[in-house]
Amino acid sequence: MTGLTCQDISLGYGAHQVLRDVSLSVPPGRITALIGANGCGKSTLLRAMAGLLHPMSGEVALDGRKLSAWPRKQLARRLSFLPQEMVDPPEITVAELIAYGRHPHHGLLGRACPGDAEAVARAIAATDMTSLAGRMVATLSGGERRRAWIAMALAVEAQILLLDEPTTFLDIGHQFEVLELLQHINRSHGITVVLSLHDLNQAVRFADHLVAVDRGTIIDQGAPADVMTERLLTDTFRVSASITRATDSPPVFIATGSIKDPSRHASV
Amino acid sequence: MTSLPSAASASRIDARRCTSSLRVTGLVVAGLVVLGTLAIGGLFVGGVATPVPVVIDALLSRSAGPEAAILWKLRIPRELLAMLAGAALACSGVVMQGVARNPLASPDLTGVLTGASFAIVVFYVFVPSVPAIAHPFIGLAGGLLAGGTSLLIASAGGLSPVRLALAGSAVAFFCAAGITTALVHAGPTVASVFFWLTGGLAGRGWHHLTILMPWAITGLCACAVLARPLDLLALGDEAAGTLGLNVSFWRLTGALTAIVLSVGVVAVAGPIGFLGLCIPHIARSVIGVRHQVLLPVAALLGAIALLAADTLARTMAAPRELPIGVLTAIVGGPFLIHMVWRRTA
């Protein structure tokens, strides 16, 4: 069994359960997008796939071996994760931030190893950060900041890249910039990308595999064109929408209004 | 279904209001009974245990022996002082928390107590000729400066509890360093100042009561006027402003009142910690947030707490006196810790 798999996992914080009995197999070398309403458990699922959250039951495995059984650094060399909330370290340059990504390859004393400079240079080149490498992270704009963090995750040179809503707080132009960057990384380096997204049209456009999460469970997964249906929109996102399908491009939908919660009507 | 409240729910609200006012009356009566019991009980105990008939004789001025002197010159003024100081500290805390809309605002955590102590120590050491009656004025200057500094710095970033606690403890640390410097300069006279600095009512009498009285009474009267504005301030500056409240005026008045209330206490009893922080929270949890009720209940609780602490301080290790600061810390410390625990859950 290769790649990242979730087998019947239930997830939660303390006694509060967020997801139950979720199974998922991430297709290697492809882009997988998680979609779902706010608070449905996308971030929780991603954190579990990154080994940050231990499942209450079931298991998340990489190459058939439970994540918790992997030594931390070995796991870190295989799989890197970018949280939604990026904590900006004070007084640090972009290059230094990117170099942090080399930590999994270092020994106990954290001394640099031979491949470091090349890996950092490759990450900088891939994300087009060459001109910004000497700048302080705190002075970057939103889009540049996101790119710097992606470069940090790339410097790890892991085969699997997990990103929690990499497009939040970015304008539409920067959103596309980030997504195209991820697509480029995926196509040219064969890196498996798993990300959560809010914009459904972007998810359909950039992902090879779509996973819809609703009310604590996976309700559908598969090729974007198959998953994206009117029913998904009405049930999961509670919007009425029209979907335009063309043969040569991914389906596009336009929301036309929200659907009121039927239970709310009953209580009044 | 109509959206207007039905007759039934209206009467339910009435009933709740009724029980709540009953509850307040009950609590106040119970508090007064406890306070009275403590005060009367305290008359019998101390360095010299005094039997009941002797106390009654002395109280009725039927005897002029040493027992009467102990009662009239030592125990009675000291008890009155404890009650007044406790009430003043508790109200100071309530007002400060209301003005700053911050659960950690209190005379101790904003550095007011240490600031007032610093100013008084400086005068005590360098200008010993200043009479004790002027100490509250000196303390007022120090308290204003210290409290003002920490509140101003904390409010630069939205007056969050953490910022206020950090700014206040830094200001207090600064004042403590100043006190140390002054004490080192003073040399051998240190002991008496130091004992005063740990807070306590040992050896205080009528004279001290007359020093505290004007400050405490002024402050407590101001509280009566402040109750309504404090309720409105709790809604937030903008909402209070649209309801016609002059926010900055009342905030300033409130801060001043809180400081006036605590500096009188510092001048006669030293900085007594934790009362001004903990009592308001206890009062709020039993009686709610309406200041018209909250302030008197807090005052009552403060009086009870300090009277009980002082009675323990003078009897537990008699004839030695324990510093009140230890007793308030033993009870107040865990309380503060519990509060942090609960609030950050």
Next chain:
Amino acid sequence: MNRLPFWPTAAITFCALVAFALLATLNGAADLGLRQGLDALFLGAGDNAGILWDIRLPRVAIGILVGIHLAISGHLLQSATRNPLTDPNVLGIAGGAMLAVMIFLLITVYWGQTDGSKLTSYPLAPLPFVALFGGLVAASLTYLIAWRAGVTPLRLVLAGIAIGITFQALGLGIFAAWGSTRMETVLLWLSGSLYARGWEHALHLLPWTIAGLLVLPVMVAKLDLLSIGDDAAATLGVNVGAIRFSAIALATVLASSAVAIVGPLGFVGLITPHAARRLVGSALAKSLPISALLGALLVTLGDLIGRIAMPPAEIPVGAVTALIGVPVFLMLLGRRT
């Protein structure tokens, strides 16, 4: 942001430290000429050699060690809690160490093992351990109270302040309850003073310094990674809980042992890390050594100021560092929004 290169900065700070240390050794109540002083210091010539070697030099050495301890402790805590406004005082460690030492001194006096009229006549060797015990208790309490499926910096700071002021009030109370004859000597300890410290004090501190400095290199790289957030650090292979815990533990050890010898010295651990990060950037491999040097410099300078400000009385160095440090801290606090 202009940053200074590491080695020149370190060299300049080091030279300043040596210069002030020399000045502090030569300057004092019984003033020596420069020539005379240097002769006494390096050649052991003249009657003054004894004063310099037995009284002034150990004092300066202890100041330097304590400065290093507190600066590194503060820097570690700020990194571990990702909060630049933390130090051993804020987290309650100093309060705990102080309370433990108070109780210990009280017990030794109570059992009549010493006459207690001089601080030097108190048993010395157990003090670092006693203070360490108190500091560890306070730090663990702080950690426990802040713990709720992990520790967030905000809760740590609030819990630390609560623990700190409670322990401090208890310590002061015990002290006040205990009588007046030894008050002055203990007060001097309480305010953080280098007065009457000898080589034996330095020797009791040194092992802790060396042990601490030996552990540091293992932690530096991982602590650096904490600055990018817990999740990001964890996915880079850092055991976040373990590194945060061990950094706080090491900081506690360093701060407590320093408090045991000189009493609580405020704000050294709070402000030197800021200065160091400004000078050479926040990477710990660079900023930590600079921090340590600046801490040593600050304590040496504070002691010197305390001695020459109003002779013949000495202002305790703890008061001086607080008087310098608090305004700086308030400025930092006021600027952060």
